[in-house]
Amino acid sequence: MLHTSGGPPPDPRKPVIGPLDLAARVDDALAVQAVAFGLTDDEIGVRRHIVQRHMTSPGARALGATLEGGRLVGFVYGMPNDRTQWWSTVVHPYLRQEGHDAWLSDSFVITELHVHPAFQHRGLGRSLITTLTDGAAEPRSLLSAIDTDSPARALYRSLGYQDLARRVMFPSAPNPYAVMGAWLPLPRS
Template identity: 40%
Template sequence: MTDTRPGTRIIELPTPWLRDHMHEALTIYGLAMGYDAAVVAGRYGYAIQHTDRPGFRAVGAFVETGAGGDEPAEQLVGFGYGYLIEPGQWWHDQVRAALDRRTAKKWLPGAFEVCELHVHPEHQSRGLGRQLLHALVADLPHPAALLSTPDADTKAFRLYHADGFVDLARGYHFPGDPRPFAILGAQLPLHPTDPQPANS
């Protein structure tokens, strides 16, 4: 468990808990990514399937609500999860097609995909994104972590570069999303290039 500030904590999430609270997590995903309710609803089945993949790990950020009694005393405000990348997975095969052969051979085998990493917009710019990322990949038995993020000058993009991720491909279009994406990779453990906490 990592303490961030008073009333905030980041923990590894048991898979059954995340399954039971996936709608709550995906609401944060939709708000953070700017997706409408239909896109978020369509993501649910895939997200549940992801929890069965080899090497699955999830983390969550919680803040105290001040509630008591029958009301939750804390609220999920950010989450991340990932798993071992393997051929036949949709994201693996998309990324394999986007990379040249040498880059794919270097980065894909045995790597961990940071599939989702999102912080509720009302709780961004507090360092939660960085702490979620570090908690998610801490002590993993994998040589590298890979992810995709909208290819724009966003807080998330700057966070990943500051934490040692490098560009593997830029301007890639995944089916079903009109925005260009960047595909990034980092050797594990992470070696941040920016010693100051990132605003994320």
């Protein structure tokens, strides 16, 4: 490919963020998630169906970070919250106990955000989540993350997410989670 923009040619090792047809690329995304989050083959199989179902939800959107040639190295997806969906029904009692159940209304939920470990610490996660939420019509955003001090939680805090409920137990998850919320638009550093 001939580069004619006048500047230096794009770095083929630098991921480009753009819309992602997650239903079509679910296996590529789950491969990234498996490496980043440590999923087993059985967990991947279960999540494949969940992702495909989520992408049929009204307002569901996904972005990917891809290398030249199309290799997916990161992705994020989310949707306007629906109080009848499984995630909301699990976190609702925890949020209600903390006085934050109103956050389940009029919020955009970040369902998954994963970056391949070889591409972490380059700002991809930050770019993915801010770009996705910039397109949200809702005034605030929710997500859940393992309730530990981790790089992911540090990223979310730097973007304005605050703990709304902690020690949230999801069925079949061995570790507790925290539900975090932030007003949109997310701040830039």
